[in-house]
Amino acid sequence: MFETLVMMQPAVVKMLKNSHLKDRLSHAYIFEGDSGTGTFEAALYLAARLLCEADEDRPCGVCSNCRRVMNTTHPNVHIIRPARRQIVKEDIRLLQEDFNKTALENGAKIYIIEDAHTMNAHASNALLKFLEEPHPNLYGVLLARDAGALLETLRSRSQTLHFTSMPRQLIEKGLVDGGYPAEQARLAASMTHTLAHAEALLNEPNLTGLLDLLNHLHEAMIKGKSLVTTFHRIHNTAIEGTDDYERLLDLMIRYQKDLIYGKMDHYGQCVFVEDGETQARIVAMKSERMLLEELDMMLELKAKLKHYINERLAFDNLLLALERRMDLEETSGRHPL
Amino acid sequence: MRFEINKDKLLYHLIVAQKAMSTKTPNPALQGMRLDVLEDHLVITTSNADISIQIKLEDQSLAIESTGSMLIPGKYFIDIIRKLDGQTVTLTQGDDTLLRIEADHSDITLNLLEIEDYPNLVFTEKEHFVKINVRTLKTLIRQTAFATSSIENRPILTGVHVKIDGNRLAAVATDSYRLSQKAIELESDYEPMQAIIPGKSLEELIKILEHNQDHVEVHFDQSRVLFKYRNILFLSRLLEGNYPETSKLIPSDFPVRIKFNKESLLTAIERASLLSNRDSSNAVVKLALRSDDTVEITSNAPEIGRVLEEVYPVDEVEGSPIKIAFSSRYFLEALKVFASSEVTISFTGEVRPFIMTGEYDEDMLQLILPVKTD
Amino acid sequence: MKMGKIRQLDESLANMIAAGEVVENMASVIKELLENALDAGAKNIDIHVANYGLKEIRVEDDGEGMDSEDLQLAFKRHATSKIRAHHDLHHIVTLGFRGEALPSIASVSALTIESSTGTTEGRRMTLKNGKVIEDRPAPPRRGTTILVKDLFYNTPARLKHLRSEQREFAAMVETVQHAALSHSAVRFSMQHNGQSVLNTTGRGDVLQVLHAIYDKHTVQHMRHFSGKNAYFSIEGYAGLPTLTRSTRKHITLVCNQRPIRNVAVSSTILDAYKSYLPIQKFPVVHLEIKTDPLLIDVNIHPQKQEIKLSEITSLKQLMLETFATMFKHEQLIPDVRKSPEPRFSHPKLSYQATSPHEAMPHVVEENDASNTQHDERASTDLNVEPSPKRRIRLPDFEYVGQALGTYLIFQNDEGLHLIDQHAAAERIRYEAYLQAMSRPSPTIRMLLLPLPISLGADEREAFRGQAASHLKHFGITIVEEDGQLALQEVPYWFPEGQEEHYTDQVMAAIQEGLTPDKATLLDKLAIDLACKHSIKANHHLTRSEIDRLMHDLDQTHNPFTCPHGRPVIIRLSIQELERFFKRVM
16 A cells, blocks of 8 residues: 555655654645646545554554545545636535534544645635634645645645656656557657656557658758648648647657757757657757757747647747748858758 | 344334435445344444434344344435335345345345445443433424524534533523523533534434433533434534633613513514515514503515504513614524513613513523614 | 739649638628728729629729739739738738639629739720630729629529628628728728718728718717737727617727627627626727737638637737726716716617517617716716616516526517526626615624634725725624624625625725725625625526526516626527527528
């Protein structure tokens, strides 16, 4: 029980364990980390730690309390998650109503708020008020991707523990162990934070199509052909929905990073290892400053994609910009070929 | 596990247990009914977290072949038992996950819930407990619990404050717009203690108490209160926190006292509250004592109309003319809990709380805050 | 040699452009011709129409004209002078770009074109059936004249499809009006059978164009507005809320000098007006948007009017802010005549189904525009209660059921009526609260145990100062015990359990100090509170709750809109239902 958590977040587990032993647990925690980093498991770990009937330095995992914590059926553990993309005041009110009464079972009471950043202002304020009242033997854990998205006053009343994403090498190894080809594993590991997300990426039916599209674009680039025309000629094969634009952009960004590493002779950092020859040619075509500027343009577009924009137009615009820069390079005579 | 029992006997107890069963809890285990089959009796347990009920079922029709425990989907179980033909029902636990119900020509299997997930409920009886007559307890609850707040913004006011000192038990409830207070005498002396019991729990409790001269044992604990009535254990969580000191809020000096016939006052106020704009339960009604000692009850809804009722006090009136306005709902709710046929209303001033007392309602008072109008 | 201005689009590019017939009706012909003229930089455009355009349409401009080579090329399909390379698809600064116009028009009419750049001899060509039947030199008068005769003579099917002559003509006039509005610096004149239809001065004054289109009264009731943010700048004229029309046709949108259609933009305008207009009434607005052409995608409909805008949220926000500022400014002018508060002008319900297009009951203002100056709401008089006889009633209908936990369905011989239960409850509470708050001395509820409330430092300060007396005025009394503030008295109408929340709202409203005008403060407060505390959507109502709701709704002074101006009730007429099911066509 909790083996994965202990492996993934040894520091957090150690910290919680020591605080418990020294009776210095905080009454409110913020577990900050990307999904898949084990924040929810850690919250259950803390609950099990507090309620476990066995006298050990870790939850025994076999007593009724531990088992019910793991099944999320323990009456002293109250879990809130956004029902419709938001946690509203009513959710906090129900929590309050429950904790204003004595516990159904003996022992600590724990509440866990998943996606705490989705609390609206009313909910946050209600929670704040609740945190300010003394409630002996009551512990709260707020899970959030980014603690900064929570009310400052909530943060100041809580202790924040940061959950690190899984090291890339571990994800890569996990993928290879799972039977994925090494190149793909390397690519996916470089673009995600967790094994589950990396696997999801590799299982994306469109991935091959997008990679093909990327190849064609690079070929066009080397041959001095129009990127926009190339893109419009073949994009239908890979781009189906608007999400695909974002995926393609992610791949382009990743590739651009490769190019920059290539320029700096850090080939070891490269991800698209199979593509060495094409990369070398593009690297030879462009200056480091250019590559960095291009990366900036891509990242800028990535930020814009979060808003409601015309993806196709925006994408054309990026390709056009890249293409025009090639023209520019040509006329200014810096073209090395 | 296997036993057989008289079907109606079983159903009767299931219906009692159902009162604590939850239908809309996030915890699916609480939708279950726990059944423990022991050597010579059954134990039925239900809980909705706030209240829990445990029934010990011993009956001559009960024939136990083998013991065991299981968590049965409560609603289906009760519906099935209710519809069965025949006198006797046989229950068998097939394996860990199935319950077989046989009666007459029926043979039904029901998927069981995971008993491991059921809360660990503590129905421990104490060595020292308070003994109260059933009828007295029911009256006490009926006269106080209605005045608790149904709104959670001050959680502590959703409970009835119960305080024991010597042979006296006092209960107070208020939602801060009215207050109700009742004290009873106990048969012996007890150590001082107090608890805040959720009003909703008490309202559920009186549903399972019959109207007789039996006794209820009340077992107090730091975090729970357990009522034992015959073979039923009724467990409630308590409200945490300190109950506000209410005794200072009750006026003691009353320049005006008027005694009414309860029924005629009640109907006059009810008629006056009919003409309310949108919510007849919340009409503002005015009471005025005229100099001829007649009492005028009026209400006025500009767009609908106006009511005037004259009520004659039953005794000589103490004090000078006074005019006071209040919410009809609080007034009527308070008036209705009196057992006395004559009720005295005592006033301190036009914008001061007033109280109701009754000759045959010993140690009970109802307090209401007036409404300020122009 | 100087390259001709018109280039033929290379084939791949031409295919990239969604193919589509350009010439659908008379209006699209005039639209293409006007765009050509404007694109040529014309300063004066004269339009002559004979017999609703079926006989003849003549457009004469003084733009830069075409040389011989251009003119010849102009009749090839997909010739256009506007697109240089396909990159430029993204920079559609000029109006049209398809180059399909002339050949398309020529294929369905007898078309004569005479053009000269002014420096050299001009050329005159006439085409019929797509073939050149006349080609001769013309005088070197700068500009282009295009004459379209016998439109659709060779496509009788198309001719049959046209709507009535009058409606076709009305659409043509509208097209010219839009062009004139979007190019106020160009002089337009339009004549039909020799009679003047529209004359603008071309002095760059939009208001003058509006005057030419509408009338003096309209222009007097329009106000200038402008606003700007990172992506967009907007400018234009908006009619005061008293200036209403029964169709949304009088909202004209211009984006980068091109008349456009965009649902999001026009509905944002309606949003900005929503609490000011009676239902089924629309404002008169002329809005010009300027933005980076990159944010526009016009390539989605051959008519080029329907456009897609990126960053639309940012535009919406800018529009709402700009309109709000304008309305606020208007409110400060103590001229009752301009009072933008027709919310309390009591519209009368009429059920004549004048047009089957309109799904809602028509609310006709009882007072016509000339009477609105007597709008009793415009004064600061708090007595907003009108005499009962002016109350409007709900139609008689029979309850059918509740749908989606949100809408109540009723029927009568007019058709189906849908009531938004939340909006209905909001309207009821709004009026009740406003009435309760407006009483000179409120009925007050006292608390036995003062209810502790949490206030921010600034609110505490405010409470110690002026705010306390304001609160008192509302019937709220706050006491301070050991540094803790607590409610001791609240208005009787505060619902139990909401005392603190409502006090917060009142406090916030007072602090914002929005306006010294108590009526406005009360109104805003009533709206906010009514919304917060009404039945939410997704809540099933019992039959008695529904009866109560309908009874209360019927008691309100305006049961047709919620305080935010959204409709409470909409109607699906029998005619419409029948059309949906193709029982009638």
